[in-house]
Amino acid sequence: MNHVTVITGASSGIGAELARQLASAGHSVALLARREVALKRLAEEITQAGGHAEVFSVDVSDQDAVVDAMDKIETQMGPITTLVANAGIGDSTPAKKFNSDKVERIIRVNLLGVIYCIDYVLPGMLERDHGHIVGIGSLAGYRGLPGSAGYCASKAGLAALLESLRIELQTTGVAVTTICPGFVKTPLTERNHHPMPFILELDDATRRIVKAMDKKRTEYAFPWPLAFTVKLARFVPNWIYDRILRNQSAQKEPSKTN
Ligand SMILES: NC(=O)c1ccc[n+]([C@@H]2O[C@H](COP(=O)([O-])OP(=O)(O)OC[C@H]3O[C@@H](n4cnc5c(N)ncnc54)[C@H](OP(=O)(O)O)[C@@H]3O)[C@@H](O)[C@H]2O)c1
Numbered sequence: 001m002n003h004v005t006v007i008t009g010a011s012s013g014i015g016a017e018l019a020r021q022l023a024s025a026g027h028s029v030a031l032l033a034r035r036e037v038a039l040k041r042l043a044e045e046i047t048q049a050g051g052h053a054e055v056f057s058v059d060v061s062d063q064d065a066v067v068d069a070m071d072k073i074e075t076q077m078g079p080i081t082t083l084v085a086n087a088g089i090g091d092s093t094p095a096k097k098f099n100s101d102k103v104e105r106i107i108r109v110n111l112l113g114v115i116y117c118i119d120y121v122l123p124g125m126l127e128r129d130h131g132h133i134v135g136i137g138s139l140a141g142y143r144g145l146p147g148s149a150g151y152c153a154s155k156a157g158l159a160a161l162l163e164s165l166r167i168e169l170q171t172t173g174v175a176v177t178t179i180c181p182g183f184v185k186t187p188l189t190e191r192n193h194h195p196m197p198f199i200l201e202l203d204d205a206t207r208r209i210v211k212a213m214d215k216k217r218t219e220y221a222f223p224w225p226l227a228f229t230v231k232l233a234r235f236v237p238n239w240i241y242d243r244i245l246r247n248q249s250a251q252k253e254p255s256k257t258n
Contacts, residue, residue: 003027006070007016008117009087013040013186015051017206018084023051025210030080032056033087060087060113061105070120079128082213083121085114086136090188093150103111103150110154115161122165122174129173134213135162137180139221139230141181146245154205155180166218179209180221198223 002119005022009015019029023046024058031039036057047052067256088110090106093102114135125131140148141155157177165211183189184205185194199224200208212220221227240241 001136002078003081003104004030004073004079005082006030006032006073006121007082007084007086008032008115009136010042010211011035013188013202013208014087014181014184014206016042016158019053019200020049020200020211021203021206021210022084023053024049027075027082028052028054028232029056030077031057032058032060032069034059055065060116061108063116063119066116067103070117074124079124081125081130082132082134083117084134084136084213085117087113087140087156088136090148092147093155094147095149098149106150106154107157110151111157111161114158118165125174126172126234131174132213132216133165133174134177135159136209137162137178139180139182139227141180142230143233143241145207146248163219166258170232175216177213178219179212179218180227181205181209182218182223191213198226225250243253 004025005027007015007019007022007029010019010031015033017124019031023029029052031043031053033229036059038053039055039057054073056072058065058067060066070080088107089248091102091106093099093106103230114177118133121131122132135158136160138155139158140152144152159180162176162178169176183199185199185202189196189199209220210221221231237252
């Protein structure tokens with residue numbers, strides 16, 4: 001079966017590496033992001049390696065632009081079989097400098113951007129009774145973190161959105177996978193000044209994501225020591241959780257998160 005795989009945020013980091021690995025596994029990849037030059041460079045690299053990649057420059061927070069890009073993808077490449085909603089931004093949103101514009105910008109890309117993509121691809125996938133929606137969430141979506149209210153809210157929202165869809169779609173041919181990475185070495189985490197335990201190399205993290213996609217895992221949170229800790233933290237009472245995190249928030253500059 002011909003895989004037509006849309007990858008948002010393909011101009012750098014996880015999205016770019018996913019494009020390389022999925023293309024070498026035989027997927028025709030549609031590369032989406034705002035930076036067209038970076039996308040074209042990647043498409044060239046993939047083509048030279050024998051794969052098939054096309055470039056669609058788009059801001060995922062603009063629904064009309066998303067619809068336009070998806071229309072072009074289906075015309076040029078065929079029906080979309082897999083959506084990897086990966087585009088995301090991280091920025092600090094400290095409580096004492098709370099700024100709704102900043103939070104809105106994060107939500108627009110990390111959550112609404114995914115919603116716009118799903119809105120386009122899901123009806124076709126349901127009609128064909130075949131498809132895979134993959135969302136790149138984060139371990140930061142499991143509990144709130146100091147300095148990261150906007151990012152945590154976007155990823156918690158994404159996790160809830162994907163889980164709700166997954167449950168409803170389980171009797172159809174459309175699978176939903178939520179990927180929750182810990183820290184991965186990308187331009188996003190390069191700007192972080194706080195400790196990033198168990199940080200993974202990009203190719204290693206991406207290989208794990210591709211494997212989880214192949215297995216159509218419902219959720220894949222990794223690396224396991226950090227994922228286990230974060231999941232366990234959900235059962236820690238607030239008074240303990242707050243006390244542990246209070247020291248951290250006093251020490252660190254708000255992060256660009258993961
Ligand atoms: N790195 C980590 O440790 C880590 C951990 C957990 C989760 N994640 C998640 O993984 C995803 C990828 O992150 P990354 O680490 O690979 O970061 P990255 O290297 O900064 O890549 C982010 C990608 O998103 C794209 N993007 C940003 N805003 C966009 C917009 N408005 N429209 C279209 N594309 C947009 C960027 O492309 P343009 O600038 O060209 O538009 C870029 O290709 C994100 O959702 C992030 O939250 C990362």
